[in-house]
Amino acid sequence: MTTPPGHKGTVLAPLQSPKLRQAVFLDRDGTVNEEVHYLSQPEQLVLLPTVAETIALLNRHQIAVVVVTNQAGVARGYFPEQRLEPIHQRLQILLGEHQARVDGIYYCPHHPSAGLGHYKAYCDCRKPMPGMLTRAAQELGLDLTQSLMIGDRESDLQAGAAAGCLTALVRTGYGHETSVAIDHNRVRGIGTFDSVGDAVEAWLGLNKH
Template structure:
């Protein structure tokens, strides 16, 4: 049995943490969504795991590499740490069925709306799905959340910290910690 079962906040990247300028893959292209860093810190302070789950079809399309994605995520983590915030883990899907790079041209269970990235994180971390949620900016994000058995919330813009604060206020119970789900 796992220790420290906790709720998790699964965050889409482009359109939730940073403005989606289209195939963002360099730090100079990152423009944080208003309140994004504060929102991550708020989730940390409330005891949630914080995960990023992002489709990155730019890899399959040959616009940038997986190394670029990992480098950007490392930089984002460093920027968050400067403000006392952290992402516990990142998952990205480099695949797309219409990709131009053969190794990445495929449909896979990780590409949202499929739940693969979320399920992988739930398998690797002691996540209590009943206390977890996803914030995304597209229907495919919400479909992935539903398929993974967690609540999904559509973020349409504005201040992410206000959005997260309102979600936390509506969460039932006394916080993100709960008993583990029954064994499967």
């Protein structure tokens, strides 16, 4: 898989077993944390209710949790790419307060038209392309066909479907607007839910059958 210039993923924990695992992929802004227009400071990151508890549940089930996020603010020059590291450190700290953690955080810093310099690029990592998910699967040993992508935008669900995952829309962030306009035939959706917790509960229920 070709890695576009500037594309980076932070792998936060190696697998202990070669067996492929299920995963839940989560969009970041509007899904894991409150939507902030071009969030650029660590202190702006505030977890949405029940997200940490849901991630802790997945941790206990040994289901990988991976954040995949478009970061066009980097591409547009609104803040430097280096700012993402402390933002994601804060995310892990907040989760850790609830005995929760994510296994990896992957981001796309590109934009095909509004990007500046080498960030102006057509890439396979910017959702709705599935590159972040497929890279995570390769690096973390994940079974995409047994995994779930949760997000608040149609591009999140399109990326999940393109990677072979089931998908779920949440009404947080831009989810209300998305639920009106979404083409459900393109996203392999299991439904629209009020929260990440509700989506994961429904998906875990499907896995029991």
